[in-house]
Amino acid sequence: MKSDLDLEPGDLLVILRHGPHGTSWLREGLDAALVAAAFGRRVSLLFMGEGVSALVTGQQAGPLGQKGTAPTLEMLAMYDIETLWVEDEALSSLGLAEGDLMLPTRPLAAEAIERAVAAHPLVLTF
Amino acid sequence: MRYAILLMGAPYSHQASHSALRFARAVLARGHRLEAVFFYHDGVHNAARLASPPQDEPHLVDAWAVLGSEHDVPLQVCIAAALRRGLLDSREASRHGKAGHSVEAPFELTGLGQLVDLGLRCDRLVTFGP
Known part of the structure; x- marks a missing residue:
């Protein structure tokens, strides 16, 4: 397993823990x-x-008229947000593989997540 | 130390607002600086000037306003999160053709850039949410 964060940490880590709708x-x-x-x-x-x-x-978009988030995710590259990590364990617990995802992401194991959080001066969790 | 608070829970729905308020008072009582309180997500409801809780409950909106005025702590409310939830100051109300406003000083509508700036500028940004 590739455990090192070979990507340079950013100024800010945003953790997203909720589904879209x-x-x-x-x-x-x-x-x-x-x-x-x-x-x-x-x-x-x-x-x-x-x-x-x-x-x-x-x-x-959500069937109840919510706006949906896929268009926003598609804009991430335009904003130069290219460091996209996914929790490895969440992928497998949801029965997903990297190939099911709309953007290129990098799966992180629990201990890599710890280090990613520690490496960023600011972490916002949603 | 320089602290900032991010509050994302609505008053009376979650404990978050009560806890954040107590934490804010404790920070100030210890002689630290509280650079700002930022209200985001459902936390923007803490700025609802029309909130009228029963008299035997703490008045959270007033308590924030008092804290802000007495200790000179900016109370910054995310404008995008606020507007879609019906929280408008008089300027936004007239811009959107609304008869009344629901946010007033010392709360101020501001952008999310302020939150990022606060988080990077302060020693600690402490989040309270549901």
């Missing part, structure tokens, strides 16, 4: 990430737990 946590967490990036901060994103489901391909 049930609450606004994911959307508002992504907003924080985009704003930070727009202000020139280097942002890393970590999808944990149910948050991993946000990355599943084919996401649409």
Whole structure:
């Protein structure tokens, strides 16, 4: 298992732990990430737990009229947010593989997550 | 130390607001600096000036306002999260053609950039949420 974070940590780590439609946590967490990036901060994103489901391909707007988050996720590259990590354990517990995700991500094991959190001066959890 | 608080829980729905308020008072009582309180997600409801809790409950909105004014702590409310939840100051209310406003000083509507700036500027950003 590749355990070292060979990517340089950013100024800010945003942890996303909620799926797209049930609450606004994911959307508002992504907003924080985009704003930070727009202000020139280097942002890393970590999808944990149910948050991993946000990355599943084919996401649409919510059937109840929610806006949906897939279009926002597609804009991450435009904002130079390219460090995308997913919790390895969440992937397997949801029965997902990297190939099911809409963006290139890097799975992190629990101890790598610890180090990612420790390496960032600011961590915001949504 | 320089502290900041991020509050993401609505008052009376979650413990978060009560806890954050006590933490804020403790920070100040210990002689630390509280650089700002930032209200995001459902936490923006803490700025609802029309909140009218029963008299035998703590008035959280007033308590924040008192803390802000007495200790000169900026009370920053995310404008995007606030507007979609019906929390508008008089300027935004008139801009959106609304008859009344629901946010007033010492709370101020501001952008998320402030939150990032606070988090990076302070020694500690402490989050309270549901």
